[in-house]
Structure formats: C-alpha cells, structure tokens
Amino acid sequence: MKDFITVAIDGPAAAGKSTIAKKVAKILNFTYLDTGAMYRAVTYAVEKAGLNPEIEEESVKVLPGMTIDLKEDGTVLCNGEDVTKVIREPVVSSKVSYIAAMKPIRLALVDMQRALAAAKNVILDGRDIGTYVLPNADVKIFQTASVETRAKRRYDENLEKGIATTLEEIEESVRKRDYIDSHRDFAPLREAEDAVHLDTSNLNIDESVEAVLKIIVEKTGIEVPCH
Ligand code: DC
Numbered sequence: 001m002k003d004f005i006t007v008a009i010d011g012p013a014a015a016g017k018s019t020i021a022k023k024v025a026k027i028l029n030f031t032y033l034d035t036g037a038m039y040r041a042v043t044y045a046v047e048k049a050g051l052n053p054e055i056e057e058e059s060v061k062v063l064p065g066m067t068i069d070l071k072e073d074g075t076v077l078c079n080g081e082d083v084t085k086v087i088r089e090p091v092v093s094s095k096v097s098y099i100a101a102m103k104p105i106r107l108a109l110v111d112m113q114r115a116l117a118a119a120k121n122v123i124l125d126g127r128d129i130g131t132y133v134l135p136n137a138d139v140k141i142f143q144t145a146s147v148e149t150r151a152k153r154r155y156d157e158n159l160e161k162g163i164a165t166t167l168e169e170i171e172e173s174v175r176k177r178d179y180i181d182s183h184r185d186f187a188p189l190r191e192a193e194d195a196v197h198l199d200t201s202n203l204n205i206d207e208s209v210e211a212v213l214k215i216i217v218e219k220t221g222i223e224v225p226c227h
Pocket of ligand 1: 013014035036037039040096097100101125126127128129177181
C-alpha cells in the first residue's frame with residue numbers, strides 16, 4: 001500500500017470536474033486542489049495591474065512575489081485579496097486560456113501545484129494533471145461531457161452565483177477555451193494514455209461522484225467511508 005494517493009481529474013472546460021472532485025475529496029477526506037483557480041487568479045492579477053493578458057512579456061510581470069492561497073473552504077486569495085467570486089466572471093474566463101498558454105506562467109504554477117500536492121492524499125483537477133503535473137498519479141480520470149451539456153451546466157452555476165451571462169455566450173466561450181487549451185504548445189489539454197475516460201453527459205452529480213469513487217476504488221483498493 002502506498003503512503004499517499006494522488007488522483008488527477010482532467011477534462012475540457014465546464015465538464016463539472018471541480019464540483020465532482022470537491023465532493024469526492026470530502027467523502028474520502030482528501031485535499032482538493034482547483035488548479036484552474038490558480039490560472040484564473042493570475043489572469044485577474046494581470047488585468048488588475050492594467051497589463052494585457054494576451055501578451056506574455058506583459059503578463060509575466062505579475063509573477064515575482066505573487067502569492068495564491070487555496071483555502072479549504074474554497075476561498076481563493078491572490079496576493080492576500082479574496083478573488084473567489086471575481087475569477088469566475090466572464091472578464092477573467094474569456095482571457096484565462098491566453099494566460100494558461102504562457103510557458104513561464106505554467107512553470108510557476110506547476111511548481112506550486114506539485115509542492116501543494118506533495119505528501120498528502122490529494123485530488124487535483126485541471127487540464128494537464130495526468131499528463132504533466134503528476135504523470136505518476138495513482139488514478140487518472142478524463143472527465144468530459146458534450147459541449148451543450150457543459151455550457152448549460154456552467155450557465156446554471158453562474159445563475160446560482162449571480163453572474164450574468166447568456167447560454168450562447170457561455171457555449172461560445174467554452175468552445176473557444178477548449179480550442180486554445182488543446183492547441184497550445186506546452187502541456188496542452190489531452191487525455192493521458194492511462195486515464196479512465198468518463199463521459200458524464202447523461203449522469204447527474206451524484207452519479208458522477210459514484211462513478212469517480214468506483215474508479216478510485218478499482219485503481220487503489222481503498223475503502224470508501226459511508227456517505
Ligand atoms: O477549470 P477552469 O475552467 O477553472 O480553468 C481555467 C483555465 O485554466 C482553462 O481555460 C484552462 C486553464 N487550465 C490549465 O491550462 N491547466 C490546468 N491544470 C487548469 C486550468
């Protein structure tokens with residue numbers, strides 16, 4: 001038996017990865033790391049500094065001394081400021097893929113992610129966790145759903161959070177992000193060869209949670225506490 005178990009959940013935008021990963025982490029008492037929130041926090045910092053998030057030479061200026069804290073309750077702090085809500089706004093969502101395609105920014109965040117994931121039972125969700133950040137993860141899941149399903153889910157989520165958007169805007173933004181994320185040169189969105197493919201188009205949240213738990217049990221033999 002290994003000391004610690006690492007679970008990587010990758011997949012396209014708005015596939016429900018963070019919702020499912022958070023719930024699974026809670027059931028298993030694992031630490032959950034939302035790596036997308038880190039790219040979003042950098043995007044926010046770039047925009048706040050008045051820099052252009054489509055230009056690497058400008059965007060990297062925010063890196064020195066920058067801190068990102070992911071709290072257990074889901075709060076995200078960027079340089080000490082609570083950015084939990086603002087990083088989900090369209091102004092950040094529409095630019096984050098440009099920031100995520102910049103190698104110096106990825107290298108800085110991947111270092112942080114590996115440090116945060118060390119010596120713990122963890123679940124990370126993102127785009128490159130199984131292929132690049134933790135290539136030796138014990139469990140790799142590629143979670144996806146049709147683009148229409150994903151856009152509708154994100155739309156409902158935004159409504160709940162009070163973020164004003166239309167379904168059409170979200171579908172366009174999801175398609176655009178998927179394209180940029182999977183066509184960047186460095187650590188693009190890609191299914192790891194040894195990942196389990198999980199299509200949640202026809203699964204609700206509880207069913208998706210159970211499907212992920214089943215994969216973790218099959219791969220690691222751990223026991224799932226009553227939930
Ligand atoms: O999961 P999310 O929508 O919050 O991710 C925001 C963006 O960050 C997404 O467009 C891709 C990028 N990302 C990435 O490139 N690598 C990760 N490990 C996580 C997110």
